[in-house]
Amino acid sequence: MKILVIFAGYDKDNIIDDYVVYYIKELKKIANIIYVSDCNMPDNELNKIDNYCLNTINGRHGEYDFGSYKRGYLYAKENNILQTYDKIIFCNDSCYGPLFNLDNILNKMKDYNFGGISISKDLKIAKHDYITSFFIIIDKTIFNTSFFNNFISEIKKEEDKMDIIKKYEFGLSKLMIDNNIELKALFDDNGEFNRPYFNPLSLIEEGYPFLKKHVLEKKITVPLNIDELKKIIKIIKNNYDIKLIVNHLNRVADKKQIKYLFQKYKPYKKVFINEKLFFLFTRYSPSGKYQTVYKFFNFLTISIEKPIKDSYIETNYQDFNFLLEI
Known part of the structure; x- marks a missing residue:
C-alpha cells in the first residue's frame, strides 16, 4: 500500500517545532509527505524536515488546514504523482504524537475507503456523523473522482472559523455520505462530546496515538x-x-x-x-x-x-x- 501524506502546518512564530519534526519523521516510515504551511516559514525551519518530505509548499494563505490540504492535493495531481498512490492521509500539527507505533493503525485502515482516527456522532453540532479533520484517510477510489476533486478545488478563505468547520470538516463527510460511502474510524465518541478534547485519557488508554495540543496549550x-x-x-x-x-x-x-x-x-x-x-x-x-x-x-x-x-x-x-x- 503506497501512501501520500499531505501535512498541514501552522505556527504563530513561523517555527517548525520539534514535536512536528518528530511527527513527520514517524510518518516518513509509512508514507511520502508533502508539507504545506499556512505561514511564512524561513528556510532554516523548512530545512528541519527537508530530508523527510517529497515537497514543501510554503506561504501564508489564510485558508486554514483545508487550504493546505487543497494545495498539497493539487500539487500531487498537477505533477502526475497522485495516481501512483493507494491512499492519501490528510493530517496536521494540532496533536502531539504519534504516541504509539502507527503501523497498527494503518493496518486496520487498509480496507477503509474513507475514514480516520476519530469519528464524532454529536448531532448537536452537525446533522450527520463526521470524521475529525486532523487525521483523515482517503482511498484512490475516492480521491480520483470528479466529486472529490471539485470539493477540494473549491476550498476558499472563509471569514469565520466555524464556516471552515461546517463547509469543509462536516462537508467532506457529508460528501461521502451523499455518495454512499461509509464513514469509518478506529475510535468513536462513545456518546461523549468530542473525546479527543474532553476525555483524552480514555482514548489513550484504548491506544489512541495522539494528544491534542489545546488540552494543555490553553485553558x-x-x-x-x-x-x-x-x-x-x-x-x-x-x-x-x-x-x-x-x-x-x-x-x-x-x-x-x-x-x-x-x-x-x-x-x-x-x-x-x-x-x-x-x-x-x-x-x-x-x-x-x-x-x-x-x-x-x-x-x-x-x-x-x-x-x-x-x-x-x-x-x-x-x-x-x-x-x-x-
Whole structure:
C-alpha cells in the first residue's frame, strides 16, 4: 500500500517545532509527505524536515488546514504523482504524537475507503456523523473522482472559523455520505462530546496515538485534572519523548494560566423527578468558570458560576517542566 501524506502546518512564530519534526519523521516510515504551511516559514525551519518530505509548499494563505490540504492535493495531481498512490492521509500539527507505533493503525485502515482516527456522532453540532479533520484517510477510489476533486478545488478563505468547520470538516463527510460511502474510524465518541478534547485519557488508554495540543496549550473547557494528566504521561512516556511536549508548551502556552491549569471538579448531571421537569448539571463555561446549571421544563435555565480561583486547583508552577517529573 503506497501512501501520500499531505501535512498541514501552522505556527504563530513561523517555527517548525520539534514535536512536528518528530511527527513527520514517524510518518516518513509509512508514507511520502508533502508539507504545506499556512505561514511564512524561513528556510532554516523548512530545512528541519527537508530530508523527510517529497515537497514543501510554503506561504501564508489564510485558508486554514483545508487550504493546505487543497494545495498539497493539487500539487500531487498537477505533477502526475497522485495516481501512483493507494491512499492519501490528510493530517496536521494540532496533536502531539504519534504516541504509539502507527503501523497498527494503518493496518486496520487498509480496507477503509474513507475514514480516520476519530469519528464524532454529536448531532448537536452537525446533522450527520463526521470524521475529525486532523487525521483523515482517503482511498484512490475516492480521491480520483470528479466529486472529490471539485470539493477540494473549491476550498476558499472563509471569514469565520466555524464556516471552515461546517463547509469543509462536516462537508467532506457529508460528501461521502451523499455518495454512499461509509464513514469509518478506529475510535468513536462513545456518546461523549468530542473525546479527543474532553476525555483524552480514555482514548489513550484504548491506544489512541495522539494528544491534542489545546488540552494543555490553553485553558479551555476540558475536564482534565492533574491525576488524569499524570496517567496520560505514565502511559506514553516509554514510547514518546515528553520533552517534545514540555518544550513546545514552554514556548507557546499562556504562563499566567499555568497557575490555574487543572480543573477542580468533574462535570455531573442529576435528574429530579423527571428530566422534562427539573434537572441540574455542572460544566466549565467557555470563560473557564465552573457552573451549576438548573434546567426547568426543558426551557428555563439558571446558571450559577464559581470564580476562576475557586474553579481550578491553584499551583506554583512557573512552566511545564513539572511534566518531566511525573
